[in-house]
Amino acid sequence: MEQIHFYHALKVVDEVCMGCTHCMNVCPTAAIRVKNGTADINKNACVDCGECLKACPVNAIIVEQDDFTQIFNYKQRVALLPTVLLGQFPDDVSEVQIYNEIKDLGFTHVYEVDGAVDVLIDSTKKFMHKHHQERPFISSFCPAIVRLIQVKFPALVDNIIQLKPVIDISAQFYRKKLQDKGYAQKEIGIFYVTPCAAKIAAVKSPVGEEKSLIDGVINMDFIYNKVLLSIKNSKKETKKYPENIHMSRRSIGWTLTAGEASRYSGRCLAIDEIHNVIEVLEKLENEEITDVDFLELRACDHSCAGGVLAAENRFLAIERLRKRAAWYHRNKPMIMPEREIDLYKTYLQENIGINKVEPRSILSLDSDMMVAMKKMKKINRIMKVLPGIDCGACGAPRCQALAKDVVQGKAKMTQCVFLQKMLTKEGLISPQESFDISEDTWGKSRFEKKNLNDH
Structure with a gap:
């Protein structure tokens, strides 16, 4: 179940973000994905540690403050x-x-x-x-x-x-x-x-x-x-x-x-x-x-x-x-x-005491234990298919994170570039479909033809 998220001071400036995965790879709670060419922060998983801000090479992550x-x-x-x-x-x-x-x-x-x-x-x-x-x-x-x-x-x-x-x-x-x-x-x-x-x-x-x-x-x-x-x-x-x-x-x-x-x-x-x-x-x-x-x-x-x-x-x-x-x-x-x-x-x-701190686990797959166990088994099956090299080309930081996103309905297995190649080779998806999947992750601008003579 999605929970009401925390307030977050860290914000992504979409117009500046280049979708480079630096932030995604350093996030300690795996809260960041790359979608449509920009970083997307899961507000329920982010703890505002600032690791992403330090890692961003183009200053696309900022800290909001009060006026x-x-x-x-x-x-x-x-x-x-x-x-x-x-x-x-x-x-x-x-x-x-x-x-x-x-x-x-x-x-x-x-x-x-x-x-x-x-x-x-x-x-x-x-x-x-x-x-x-x-x-x-x-x-x-x-x-x-x-x-x-x-x-x-x-x-x-x-x-x-x-x-x-x-x-x-x-x-x-x-x-x-x-x-x-x-x-x-x-x-x-x-x-x-x-x-x-x-x-x-x-x-x-x-x-x-x-x-x-x-x-x-x-x-x-x-x-x-x-x-x-x-x-x-x-x-x-x-x-x-x-x-x-x-x-x-x-x-x-x-x-x-x-x-x-x-x-x-x-x-x-x-x-x-x-x-x-x-x-x-x-x-x-x-x-x-x-x-x-x-x-x-x-x-x-x-x-x-x-x-x-x-x-x-x-x-x-x-x-x-x-x-x-x-x-x-x-x-x-x-x-x-x-x-x-x-x-x-x-x-x-x-007046120094505070109330008990309540858990807000991102590890729970479902509030129903039986459903959660079924999802865990599905993640294990998916992990046997994924390459396990944690390349990040799917827009998730690790294969395990992609598998969890798939089970939670937040991603598709075809985002894995290795599976795309295998499915294309078997004729199960077309080259255009494979290309469209990559565009959804990395943005259309990433695949625009560039004139090398201009560089």
Whole structure:
């Protein structure tokens, strides 16, 4: 049965797409097919990891973001920053400059979401102690991984820790902070500056919550370029940022690989890059990995420093963040006011939970077990006929994917070019019919006669 799909930030620009299969071949959930010469994304299988965006040679895959001007619909405009944003800037650009330039863009408040790490660590320890029988615990930090587990490893959804990630905790904190100052709910707009597409999708259709605590999402590369250009062109004196920045070594390193896993006791593993994550989850399902207490799983290579919307080389960004963390550890420049500590300890910890994450498996062939078993047998029969070389010429990434599409009524066996040749040789289909099938997959323009003398 087709399910209602997630919101997706990744979009294919059909006019630009050349149907080259690069995206199809790197997709970790086999969500992409080539149809009529362009990439087509299965919205129920896509997890917005961004692998397709990185692989596209013609920039035909884009990340949609909210219109920046919508921030001005609110009297109080809060920019929630991932700490990794500050790692994008050259060493001679200070955090005070970055904060001030973001405010000059139109925000009234700027807050780094990883400042909420301490309350999450405490709550996570309590959660793991209370639910110790549900090991291994899987972090809810990365929305691409949460969706990956929903669609590809549904048996593991109960292992996901039912607590808000830091961006939601920070949004909740700052909204409450402004409400306590007398501002109405409708006057407050919370906007997250994201290093990845998955967090955009998570805000638009949150998992474990009915409604997102965030009002809009802005691409990190957009903010980075705006701020850096303004700093380079500015001759004004750097003003002191009027609000305290409450960061620590562990909060600054939270978005980096092992930022979470290093904070908990027991056997804790930190795995980044989505294909590596899939390999570990498969071993976990097959019980090849046992006695694990906590899994920190991140879709991007080197975690958020390798996000698809990051502007800087991930290794340089990591180095800058580690330098910043070491400086904060030595100097401890700012202490959180007592009233905010009370807010953290009471309101946030009481409202940090999320609902159970529900599976949305793409592996199920049918809701009826008997029908699903019949379909599986049919897939096995089809696989005996297909060549098994996973060439992708049928418009599917692998022969197994084509066989499943055929059983689900989404494709035909004759899309396989090897079968086309065999059927044509036997006189079961005409050369024109074979040609028409290829046109349906790769588009008519792919087969237009080209004058080689023009090249």
